[in-house]
Amino acid sequence: MPDAVTLRDPSQRVSTRAPLVWGAAALVRGLFLGAALFVATVVAELFDMPAWAWAAYAVVVLAYAVAMPVYRYRVHRWESTDTAVYTQRGWLSRERRIAPMSRVQTVDLEQGVLSRLLGLATVTVTTASAAGPVRVEGLDREVAERLVEELTRRTEAEPGDAT
Amino acid sequence: MSERPPGTDELARDADWRHLDVRMLLVHPVNELVRFLPLVIGVFLLGSSNQGDPWHYLGVAIPITLGLWRFASTSFRITPGQIELRRGLLGRRVLTAPLDRVRTVELTASPIHRILGLAKVEIGTGSGSRTGDNRLVLDSLGTAEGHRLRADLLNRTPAVAGVDEAAPAAPIAETVIMRLDPSWVRFAPLTTSGIVIALAALGGGSQIAGNVVERAASASDLDERVEALPLVVTIPLAVVVFVIVVSVLAIAGYLLANWGFMLSRDGSGRSFHVRRGLLTTRETSIDVDRLRGLEVHEPLGLRLARGGRLSAVVTGLRRSGSERTTLVPPAPRSVVVGVGENVLGEAGPLHVELVQHGPAALRRRLVRGIVPLGLVPAVLAALAIVSDVPVWLVLATLPLPVAGFALALDRYARLGHALTPAYVVMRWGSLRGRRDALQRTGIIGWNIRQSFFQRRAGLVSLTATTAAGQQSYELLDLPEGMAVALADAAVPGLLGQFLTRLDRLDDRDVR
Numbered sequence: 001m002p003d004a005v006t007l008r009d010p011s012q013r014v015s016t017r018a019p020l021v022w023g024a025a026a027l028v029r030g031l032f033l034g035a036a037l038f039v040a041t042v043v044a045e046l047f048d049m050p051a052w053a054w055a056a057y058a059v060v061v062l063a064y065a066v067a068m069p070v071y072r073y074r075v076h077r078w079e080s081t082d083t084a085v086y087t088q089r090g091w092l093s094r095e096r097r098i099a100p101m102s103r104v105q106t107v108d109l110e111q112g113v114l115s116r117l118l119g120l121a122t123v124t125v126t127t128a129s130a131a132g133p134v135r136v137e138g139l140d141r142e143v144a145e146r147l148v149e150e151l152t153r154r155t156e157a158e159p160g161d162a163t
Numbered sequence: 164m165s166e167r168p169p170g171t172d173e174l175a176r177d178a179d180w181r182h183l184d185v186r187m188l189l190v191h192p193v194n195e196l197v198r199f200l201p202l203v204i205g206v207f208l209l210g211s212s213n214q215g216d217p218w219h220y221l222g223v224a225i226p227i228t229l230g231l232w233r234f235a236s237t238s239f240r241i242t243p244g245q246i247e248l249r250r251g252l253l254g255r256r257v258l259t260a261p262l263d264r265v266r267t268v269e270l271t272a273s274p275i276h277r278i279l280g281l282a283k284v285e286i287g288t289g290s291g292s293r294t295g296d297n298r299l300v301l302d303s304l305g306t307a308e309g310h311r312l313r314a315d316l317l318n319r320t321p322a323v324a325g326v327d328e329a330a331p332a333a334p335i336a337e338t339v340i341m342r343l344d345p346s347w348v349r350f351a352p353l354t355t356s357g358i359v360i361a362l363a364a365l366g367g368g369s370q371i372a373g374n375v376v377e378r379a380a381s382a383s384d385l386d387e388r389v390e391a392l393p394l395v396v397t398i399p400l401a402v403v404v405f406v407i408v409v410s411v412l413a414i415a416g417y418l419l420a421n422w423g424f425m426l427s428r429d430g431s432g433r434s435f436h437v438r439r440g441l442l443t444t445r446e447t448s449i450d451v452d453r454l455r456g457l458e459v460h461e462p463l464g465l466r467l468a469r470g471g472r473l474s475a476v477v478t479g480l481r482r483s484g485s486e487r488t489t490l491v492p493p494a495p496r497s498v499v500v501g502v503g504e505n506v507l508g509e510a511g512p513l514h515v516e517l518v519q520h521g522p523a524a525l526r527r528r529l530v531r532g533i534v535p536l537g538l539v540p541a542v543l544a545a546l547a548i549v550s551d552v553p554v555w556l557v558l559a560t561l562p563l564p565v566a567g568f569a570l571a572l573d574r575y576a577r578l579g580h581a582l583t584p585a586y587v588v589m590r591w592g593s594l595r596g597r598r599d600a601l602q603r604t605g606i607i608g609w610n611i612r613q614s615f616f617q618r619r620a621g622l623v624s625l626t627a628t629t630a631a632g633q634q635s636y637e638l639l640d641l642p643e644g645m646a647v648a649l650a651d652a653a654v655p656g657l658l659g660q661f662l663t664r665l666d667r668l669d670d671r672d673v674r
Contacts, residue, residue, distance in 0.1 A: 005644070005647065005648070005651075005662045005663065005664055006643065006644060006647060006662065006663060007611070007643075007647045007658065007661055007662060008661055008662065008663040010661070079661070081660055083656065083657070083660070084657055084660065084661075086661055092614075092615045093612065093613060093614040093615055093617075093618075094612070094613045094618070095610060095611065095612045095613070096609075096610070096611040096612075097608065097609070097610045097611075098608060098609045098610075098611075098650075098657060098658065098661070099607065099608040099628075100607065100608065100654070100657050103607035103608060127607045127608050127628065127630070128478075128607060128630035129607055129608060129628035129629055129630050129634045129635065130634040130635075131610070131626065131628045131633075131634040131635030132608055132610045132626070132628045132635060134608070
């Protein structure tokens with residue numbers, strides 16, 4: 001009976017500071033778009049944008065920057081076992097990725113400017129397939145470093161060329 | 164593939180280094196000559212005064228110099244365990260690839276290569292970038308030497324690695340699996356690739372053709388007669404002319420690429436060889452150990468004519484589905500299936516009955532087929548009411564949602580999957596339909612995607628990732644439980660640890 005089992009969520013949540021990064025990034029994107037609108041309307045005078053439209057734009061950007069990270073935080077999860085890495089990400093649409101430890105080729109740790117300020121890091125695990133590197137965003141730096149170390153140790157133990 | 168610092172003593176032993184064939188020096192000048200032929204003829208015919216333009220000589224001199232430089236600076240050797248390619252006269256670099264990473268060997272010979280008895284050898288190692296300087300390309304070797312090299316590369320055995328000088332690779336008795344039947348060109352106009360070739364040719368030739376047609380038309384009173392015809396006659400006429408032109412070009416493209424197509428298995432059974440081409444011949448060899456499955460391409464046109472196309476899923480070749488992994492060009496379905504069975508060594512994956520994805524998947528197909536195409540007449544009708552969009556335009560777009568409906572039904576009917584002892588079989592698509600058989604051991608991960616609407620319908624899209632072919636093989640709109648069960652069964656021991664047992668089916672909705 002195939003419906004009798006289901007895939008559970010990965011066990012670990014990302015850092016509680018991760019939503020701050022997502023929210024800030026959303027605000028920055030909103031500001032850039034706003035600046036582009038400003039140039040188009042006020043400087044280049046391509047079209048008119050009344051004050052209420054500006055207000056509406058600001059409200060939408062703010063609402064998105066608050067609601068999206070909160071919702072996203074409930075979705076983003078990860079788990080690493082002896083034999084596999086398992087992640088879940090997204091908010092409206094969601095994606096789960098599972099890669100066996102024996103097929104892991106590289107493990108990357110990266111930090112953007114914003115993430116560095118907040119002490120966060122992203123871990124990317126790639127396999128020999130061009131489709132689907134497994135990414136965990138918004139981990140505490142120490143957690144990320146421990147994860148990288150753990151993954152490297154486990155993958156070193158695996159024989160073969162992982163294709 | 165890696166680069167080693169040059170200048171070590173070991174590299175100074177030049178004895179086993181082999182060079183390109185001297186005749187390669189002729190290839191590029193001849194190429195250039197052919198390219199300049201129209202100009203030369205033009206000069207001869209018109210007696211133009213720009214005969215002494217020094218730039219033209221430069222255009223010939225540069226390729227000759229480059230050719231000389233490349234000949235002098237390129238050499239290669241096979242050591243136990245690896246192939247080394249040495250390049251550069253002043254600054255030297257050595258590309259090294261382990262022999263057991265060699266996935267494919269391709270011999271290409273343009274007409275000029277063929278006249279000179281040469282072939283370009285391209286060695287696919289799969290790892291790293293396949294672009295720029297890191298590709299292992301030997302342009303060119305003598306045909307015989309190219310074949311010998313290919314045998315060396317593909318028939319090494321782990322026990323006796325390297326080249327044994329005393330016993331060179333024995334002449335290989337090949338088993339022919341399939342030969343092209345010229346009558347298969349009837350499938351050429353039905354493929355999208357045929358149409359693409361035709362359109363490209365039309366685009367390239369349109370200027371010349373346009374001029375010629377215009378001149379011919381104005382010379383006679385043809386254009387006046389065409390203009391005199393009513394629209395009801397000219398539109399179908401134009402369509403018929405277009406179909407004929409496209410068909411002819413598609414057939415020409417098919418023959419150019421696939422003339423003499425022959426698929427064979429070498430004597431040791433370790434690799435498949437594909438040989439084809441009318442003017443430029445191409446011989447691709449695929450290592451059996453790198454074969455991860457098959458793709459049976461059944462685009463709508465071919466399917467209606469009971470035809471198909473077969474290509475191999477090979478690790479290390481990024482662009483599968485491209486011509487280099489073709490095992491059977493557009494051909495009758497029975498041939499495609501027969502060859503597929505032969506290559507896989509079993510009939511199962513190509514015949515096994517598929518599991519359909521159920522009513523929710525059908526609903527989603529229908530919505531996605533009908534709604535976007537239904538919007539067109541709906542919007543036009545709305546416009547017709549408020550503005551002056553003609554009513555016949557609305558009526559003309561009414562068949563669109565009907566076509567969408569038919570397409571959706573076909574897409575659902577074809578959507579399905581199955582599991583055999585060694586393969587996962589996925590069938591999907593209508594216009595670009597395919598049936599993929601992917602080795603279960605070749606799957607190196609699962610992606611499970613769910614859009615907002617899929618989540619509400621309890622469906623997921625399941626993607627198997629692999630190092631071969633398209634890199635990912637997606638199965639649309641499976642019920643969630645079915646997807647998990649399939650992924651778990653196909654690659655045992657991976658998903659099991661993340662599964663939880665449900666006591667009641669309703670629990671699924673809680674998450």
